[in-house]
Amino acid sequence: MKTVLIAGATGYLGRYAVHAFKHAGYRVRVLARSEQKLALPGAGLAPAISDCIDEIHIGDVTQPETLRGITNGIDVVFSSISMMGAKSKHTWHDVDYLGNLTILNEARKTDVAKFVFISVFNAAKLMHVPMVKAHEDFAADLAASxxxxxxxxxxxxxxxMGALLQMAQSGRVYLLGDGTLRINPIHGADLARVSVDAVTMGASDIDVGGPEVHAWDDIAAIACAAAGQPPKVTRIPLPLARAGVGLLRPFKRRMAQLLDFFVSSAALESVAPQAGTRRLADHYDQLLANRPLEAVAP
Ligand SMILES: NC(=O)c1ccc[n+]([C@@H]2O[C@H](COP(=O)([O-])OP(=O)(O)OC[C@H]3O[C@@H](n4cnc5c(N)ncnc54)[C@H](OP(=O)(O)O)[C@@H]3O)[C@@H](O)[C@H]2O)c1
Structure with missing residues (x-):
């Protein structure tokens, strides 16, 4: 039986990855900062994972000494480690680049056969965003490893996408841009399946999105319909949003960098090769009914 290390196991995608690798027959070791989180469900209906875990390695990627030996006996590393918030004392370089590099350096000392890493679609067009640059700097080191x-x-x-449902429930959805650009968002379980398949596929780079392509206006309409609210939408022009980010930057640099990611992403079509089966309207219904476990079935 092969053993996978899941780094980022307590996050949205990592929780689905734990379930998907376990279901595919792997022995699962997780890296976690806190054992308590494993038994609790995560954000966006992501499942609890304690029942799928064989070994827990408690560690923090900003403290390399806590990762020593983490890949001993590991065949596959999957990492969705990222600092998604803006409040940490660390930078994206510290966590998303150096943290993943520490795991990679451990992997190179042992018999790891494959490293699967999660970056961001459209990364080449978003390199001015520190979070994306940190991901891609690591991806370059991984490729050279x-x-x-x-x-x-x-x-x-x-x-x-849950944020749009919350706005719809409160009566008005705010969109960045004119609402006409398109995206095919993906459910964590569908992306986890792609991640498991990536272990045995030859491709070194995979762009991927969900099965349905929507204009942002359509997503707002789907959210309003799910919430049982009339479709009230305010579209924030991108130049105005960019100006807001610029005004924020001198006072809240990290927050401005995070918002820059969302504003810059909203200026791009985000339609990637389609995968998976899960539909956004069903996800909204599940969020409203708070039914987490159905979404885990592969
Ligand atoms: N969200 C999106 O729409 C989206 C789209 C495209 C790509 N991505 C990328 O997909 C990846 C996963 O996203 P996600 O939404 O699953 O992220 P997430 O829910 O924020 O999960 C991040 C994971 O990283 C862990 N982590 C953060 N700092 C750490 C540290 N110092 N030491 C150890 N673990 C640490 C977190 O652990 P704790 O639970 O302890 O904090 C958590 O398990 C990210 O690289 C993200 O950029 C996201």
């Missing part, structure tokens, strides 16, 4: 690898670059996750 000599280890077999796959970098997966997904579009937006269903977890992030």
């Amino acid at each position: 000599g280890l077999a690898y796959t970098v997966i670059r997904p579009t937006g996750y269903f977890s992030d």
Whole structure:
């Protein structure tokens, strides 16, 4: 039986990855900062994972000494480690680049056969965003490492689409841009399946999104319909949003960098090769009914 290390196991995608690798017959070791989180469900209906875990390695990627030996006996590393918030004392370079590099350096000392890493769709057009640059700097080091690898670059996750449902429930959806650009967002379970398949596929780079392509206006309409609200939408022009980011930058630099990611992404079509089966309207219904477990079935 092969053993996988899941780094980022307590996050949205990592939780689905734990379930998907376990279901595919792997022994699962997780890297976690806190054992308590494993038994609890995560954001966006992501499942609890304690029942799927064989070994827990408690560690923090900003403290390399806590990762020593983490890949001993590991065949496959999957990493969706990322600092998604703006409040940490660390930078994206510290976590998304150096943290993943520490795991890679451990992997190179042992018999890891494949490293699967999650970056971001449209990364080449978003390199001015520190979070994206940190991901891609690591992807470049991974490519140069000599280890077999796959970098997966997904579009937006269903977890992030939850924000539109919340706005719809409160009566008005705010969109960045004119609402006409398109995205095919992906459910964590569908992306986890792609990640498991990537272990045995030859491709070193995979762009991927979900099965349905929507204009942002359509997503707002789907969210309003799910919430049982009339479709009230305010479209924030991108130049105005960019100006807002610029005004924020001198006072809240990290927050401005995070918002820059969303504003810059909203200026791009985010339609990647389609995968999976899960539909956004069903996800919204599940969020409203709070039914987490059905979404885990592969
Ligand atoms: N969200 C999207 O729409 C989207 C779209 C495309 C690509 N992506 C990329 O997909 C990846 C996963 O996204 P996600 O939404 O699953 O992220 P997430 O829910 O924020 O999960 C991030 C994971 O990284 C862990 N982590 C952060 N700092 C750490 C540290 N110092 N030491 C150890 N672990 C640490 C977190 O652990 P804790 O639970 O302890 O904090 C968590 O398990 C990210 O690289 C993201 O950029 C996301």
